[in-house]
Amino acid sequence: MIIAVDASGGDYAPHEIVKGAARAAVEYNVPVALVGNQNILARLVEKYEKKSNLRIVNAPQIITCGEQPVQALKSKPRSSISVGINMVKEGKASAFVSAGSTGAVLAASYMMLGRLPGIQRPALATVIALNPEHPFVIIDAGANADCIPAYLVQFALMGSIFTANHLGIEEPRVALLNNGSEEGKGNRLIKESYQAIKNCPDIQFTGNIEPQELLANQADVVVTDGFTGNIVLKTLEGFGEIFGKNAGLQQSHQIPGELQGSALVNYARVLFLTRRADYKEFGGACLLGLDGNIVVAHGRSKAKAIKSAIHLAIRAVDLEMVSSIKKSVEKVGPDTVSG
């Protein structure tokens, strides 16, 4: 197994990416291929003692987040994103991890790897572990801003397989993110998706879930369109940040010494939650439904977040996520999942 990592993508590239990759390579004992400008990377890699697990793959071009994805991919064939995904396509890497332009990663993945048979739209699945005893998966976390009910049925199915494999939950409970709990609530997309998911075999559908119940262990897979899913994640992120800042956790993640007794316990709990609300702990999102393993990390990822994202990629490879999804869609049949 080799994990390819986009060394040019994200706000803190290349330094933090290389740092995170170096740590992951040691900790998980897996070779990591850093995809980016080889001259710059060669100098950076020199810093690390145990660099035997790090390789460099030259990709001198960089696609920025401001660029129109498809256009950028055409004009920059030697970008880190194109080169990295091509490694997956050609079997030279088992997975590709990027904190770069999500739009460009999605577009390149669709074009170069292709969708699995029967899948209409690949989607991003991410684990929310704010309540560590009851983590859940949210899908779509941001790949498809505009959806139809048939997409959401596929998200439910892919999310179930991802959750069963990754979190080890047999027959995961699937709920639809909605602003009301009763059947018949929500916007047109959600009302229609409710009926479509309800009628799909192989999905343990439990109905709607409201956002305020997300941490109450009512669902293992939360299905939503990519716009709403991304909005919810970013709301959590902003809230976690503001809590962290106000609790004085930004500078140091230490518990103040003067805290005692129950106040200490309470403070530690808030600290814990604040850190878990942090995107660095999300560990990136798996792009499901493609013929290859792609992990999208947050644009603001530092070393720790990159290491988490690489771990997620390793899990996806180990658990044979691609073939599991492929088998499951084949079993249910394209007619069912396409609504």
Place this chain on the structure above:
Amino acid sequence: MIIAVDASGGDYAPHEIVKGAARAAVEYNVPVALVGNQNILARLVEKYEKKSNLRIVNAPQIITCGEQPVQALKSKPRSSISVGINMVKEGKASAFVSAGSTGAVLAASYMMLGRLPGIQRPALATVIALNPEHPFVIIDAGANADCIPAYLVQFALMGSIFTANHLGIEEPRVALLNNGSEEGKGNRLIKESYQAIKNCPDIQFTGNIEPQELLANQADVVVTDGFTGNIVLKTLEGFGEIFGKNAGLQQSHQIPGELQGSALVNYARVLFLTRRADYKEFGGACLLGLDGNIVVAHGRSKAKAIKSAIHLAIRAVDLEMVSSIKKSVEKVGPDTVSG
């Protein structure tokens, strides 16, 4: 001025409603009409010493949240919602406050009060004061699950007027809630709404705002469809609750005695934020665009939240919100605001 209050609406009706109304009547020195079962209410009101400002208006029927709104309104003409909104229509009350079925309140308001000329869809506006130095207004907070760009332009306009009057902000900055900051990001609705709002005079449009930036004082009015707006509010609510619970703030809102120094300050800040994330502090949402003042309170409102909602209703009356919106829409012209 008389404020009519739905004494039968909400999870804690009628006790907490009456309690909140009694407090508001004294504190704001305004007569409050309790709309509900007169036998029950007569007994409850007896408890309050200063009851001179409380009146009872009989409405023996109750519409529950599970009922289909339009059907329920037809079959229960003497419901607290119908009777209360009729008081506003007939000028017997200056405003109506309800923690009951939002769907039924919306439907009854549309049917009985009617929309202001040029307004296509009334919308719910609510103040988020998590950052107390920079409160902002979110519109639509949940009235319209399915929207078209023309609605969002009107939300932007009504939100501007509400914010200018209620928060005293001249030329409030209006932003569109989106999952990306750049123009061209988002789903189809948001992309098209961006262009429509940009072209509308009388709106100080500042572009997109991402949820993680909501507390960063970048906008005074945040425009969104009612589905997304409601999802964001409920995400904040759930997060605030879980933080409160883990910080041990649920049982008592007291700061533990053993806290000292900077830990005390930090703890107090978290406490403060947690309380502000609580819906009880939101003070309800104003339904804008109708020919009458309607305030929708959270279904889980206790006395304090009802008191806040009544305060919001008083503000709307004092600030002549209805005629301000009417004038503004007339000035801009229906052609502009209907896109």
